[in-house]
Amino acid sequence: MKKTYLMTPGPTPVPPKALLAMAEPIIHHRTPEFMEIFKEVCADLKYIFQTQSDVIVFTSSGTGAMEAAVANLLSPGDKAICVQGGKFGERWTELCNAYGVNAIVIDVEWGKAVDPKIIEQELKKDSGIQAVFTTLCETSTGVLTDIKAIANITKNHNAALVVDAISGLGAEEIKTDEWGIDCVVSGSQKGLMIPPGLAFVSLSKKAWDKVEKSKCPKYYFSFKKSKKALDSADTPFTPAISLVIALRETLRMMKTEGLDVILARHKKLALSTREAMKAMGLQLFAPTAPSNGVTAVNVPAGVDGEKLVKHMRDKYGVGIAGGQAELKGKVFRIAHMGYITETDIVTTIAVLGMALAEMGYKGPVEPA
Numbered sequence: 001m002k003k004t005y006l007m008t009p010g011p012t013p014v015p016p017k018a019l020l021a022m023a024e025p026i027i028h029h030r031t032p033e034f035m036e037i038f039k040e041v042c043a044d045l046k047y048i049f050q051t052q053s054d055v056i057v058f059t060s061s062g063t064g065a066m067e068a069a070v071a072n073l074l075s076p077g078d079k080a081i082c083v084q085g086g087k088f089g090e091r092w093t094e095l096c097n098a099y100g101v102n103a104i105v106i107d108v109e110w111g112k113a114v115d116p117k118i119i120e121q122e123l124k125k126d127s128g129i130q131a132v133f134t135t136l137c138e139t140s141t142g143v144l145t146d147i148k149a150i151a152n153i154t155k156n157h158n159a160a161l162v163v164d165a166i167s168g169l170g171a172e173e174i175k176t177d178e179w180g181i182d183c184v185v186s187g188s189q190k191g192l193m194i195p196p197g198l199a200f201v202s203l204s205k206k207a208w209d210k211v212e213k214s215k216c217p218k219y220y221f222s223f224k225k226s227k228k229a230l231d232s233a234d235t236p237f238t239p240a241i242s243l244v245i246a247l248r249e250t251l252r253m254m255k256t257e258g259l260d261v262i263l264a265r266h267k268k269l270a271l272s273t274r275e276a277m278k279a280m281g282l283q284l285f286a287p288t289a290p291s292n293g294v295t296a297v298n299v300p301a302g303v304d305g306e307k308l309v310k311h312m313r314d315k316y317g318v319g320i321a322g323g324q325a326e327l328k329g330k331v332f333r334i335a336h337m338g339y340i341t342e343t344d345i346v347t348t349i350a351v352l353g354m355a356l357a358e359m360g361y362k363g364p365v366e367p368a
């Protein structure tokens, strides 16, 4: 017999209530019954996004919403800043390249957060820059970006601030309206606690003005089409009905717990995880700007990082994540995001300790 623990930064575990909701017979989406559900979901998304603006829902993984942000806010030949300090920051640059947008890349050392002043310098150099693409929680490195400070800068410039909060939403503080963020994109399979398949976008007035001018090609991922349908609690195409129904359950849970309590819980789990890693003699990959959703840890010398992840999954049923791209085999990542409790974290840490010992790790070295 085996019991599994999903401790990865997406997908994350789905609460039983949401799973059961998806087991109900499918309903049609052009019915008053679904419309009621969709209305409730859209209203609750505003609470989680901390915005008064509409939140558009797409049936796609999170990257669909990222692509939509590039395609709907910009035109070929436009200039945009892409902050890249990990795999997901790089995705912004790749998307800009795909749509003929000139990416001004701010390369950040992996494991560090961008210095907002560098963004300000770039914006001051060129008032023609149309957007600044950033990542709230860089899931590949476990770094948290100071979005509040960046928003403080972009609000004095022509550029719209776009934030990938796919893994950040529901785990990190992000005050869309109060901080003045123009576009927040997210996905369903991380802090929102349902399976992959839904993506979300919020847009400010400044962002909508850019949408009006945008000339990049788009069809399915059109903000205008989605907004028009949303005005009558509808979607332009068939939505992932079962996922929307599941989302109603997790959003209800989140409203009941309260955003502040949720964020405090994530903070506590993240802090506990980091302290446990240090106590085990391990080094954090991003000690200066750690996120509350995922902790990246350096694989200790002498241990095979990929085998460690596999060993924990195969022998103990605990699924953590390995490193991506240049961090493959060099770090492992423990998520404490979404439907995760203290017990899950304690279990994961204990299993990590056993697995490391079995792989020859000797533990912390006593200082001389």
Ligand SMILES: *Cc1c(COP(=O)(O)O)cnc(C)c1O
Pocket (backbone or CB within 6 Å): 009, 010, 061, 062, 063, 064, 088, 135, 137, 138, 139, 164, 165, 166, 167, 168, 187, 196
């Ligand atoms: C998971 C994730 C994505 C990608 O989302 P998909 O749902 O796989 O398309 C993008 N950005 C960040 C920061 C993520 O954590």
